[in-house]
Amino acid sequence: MRKTLLIVLLSFLTIPLTITGASVALPGIRAELGASLAATQWVVNGYNACFAAFLVFAGSLTDVLGRRRVFACGVALFCASSLAGALAGDILVLNVVRALGGIGAAAATTGGSSILAAAFDGQARSRAFGLLGAVLGAGLAFGPTAGGLLVDWLGWRAVFAVPAVISAVVLSLVGALPRLRGGEGRTVDWRGAVLFTTSLLLLIFALDEGPALGFGSPLVLGALVAAVAFGFVFVVVERRSADPMVELDLLADRRFVAFAVAAGALMGILVPLVVYLPSYLISVVGMGPGQAGLWLLMLTVPAVVLPPAGAALARVRPVATAAGSVAISGVGALLMVTVGPGSAPLGMLAPFALVGVGVGLSNGVLDGLAIAGVPQERVGAAAGLFNTARLVTETVVLAGVGAMLAALSGGRLDGPSFTVALHAACVALACLAAVATLSVITLAGTRRADGGNGPVPGRDPDRTESKESVTDW
Known part of the structure; x- marks a missing residue:
């Protein structure tokens, strides 16, 4: 079982690395391949879009074709696309293989998660998924730093070559995974x-x-x-x-929706900053790729070290923890307007840290809060819908921020126009946080979409709540 856990965790390490690491490589990619800003943005947006779009579909395939088979196919596609990206000499080719890599990452993610769910149970399963969350958090936190150092030492192609090597190692070990069939009688939607x-x-x-x-x-x-x-x-x-791909009646649970809104907003704030701040720090502030990646640790490290504190707070005040996390990140995004060409790195500490603290207090915590009231037989569907909502929000906001930056900077992410565009995008992210915070507070007040007191569809009608919603605060 330890070997199974190691193989799956190793594969998950490359998924956030190839998102956050690629963000540091964007200036080098654009310069070497002579690409336009819109074309370069597809290096990240294409991967994210396909990852989000195919995640639930890959889950359906896992149920039908089997866990190990889907996992192996996903890792193989991710490996091949990463290698092709490292060798790409044209921006169109790079964008196409990045999109394919997103599909592979979706299959590897759903296949790997379902393998762990089937191979472990009880406390062992909790520990396995706790380690899985830690690996994903570490990849997100240290991806910009690792990517920056790789770009400094070996060039931007190394950002794709290293994940290709890691996934090739995983692929060579797939035969050691247990054979696990999909669900009986399931069909692909x-x-x-x-x-x-x-x-x-x-x-x-x-x-x-x-x-x-x-x-x-x-x-x-x-x-x-x-x-x-x-x-x-x-x-x-x-x-x-x-046999739907997404069980939409879960959206009748307003608390589930509230926590999904919080999770989506937090990733919608963090990921665009992780993607575009490296370009700003390199082209405007004047840092090197490695230095930019190191300073971004102020933004990302809290996402790794604070989840235990967030979990403790959520046990006492779940709604306040969710809403407060979004609000804190929103304040951090708003303070980003103080970051400019003459900014000293220590002057970035407050805005960077506040965004990271908001994300860190909720990282992994919101998932548990969202599915806590869902019947056991629907936990898988709820987790899939929750993660899809978070990824879709992240992907749409990332694309929206990219569009804003391109429009306000005149298609050039450098010079004074980039500063103006970045500040405007940060204000927009702060507004997103404000709307999301109010939405969480409003939605979490009751579990019924129609305001009634009857059971939510799919929920055990005999289940009683231990507290009134107001005491969650």
């Missing part, structure tokens, strides 16, 4: 998968290409309209499906 994936990708395309083509252009407007239409049809199809 192909219609739901196509509709959801298409809707999200069209939305990301419109946000990413809007600044270059113009948001009033027929292509961008058509993509936005089509994204909304596909999203609407997806909801209709999922509600009528006998």
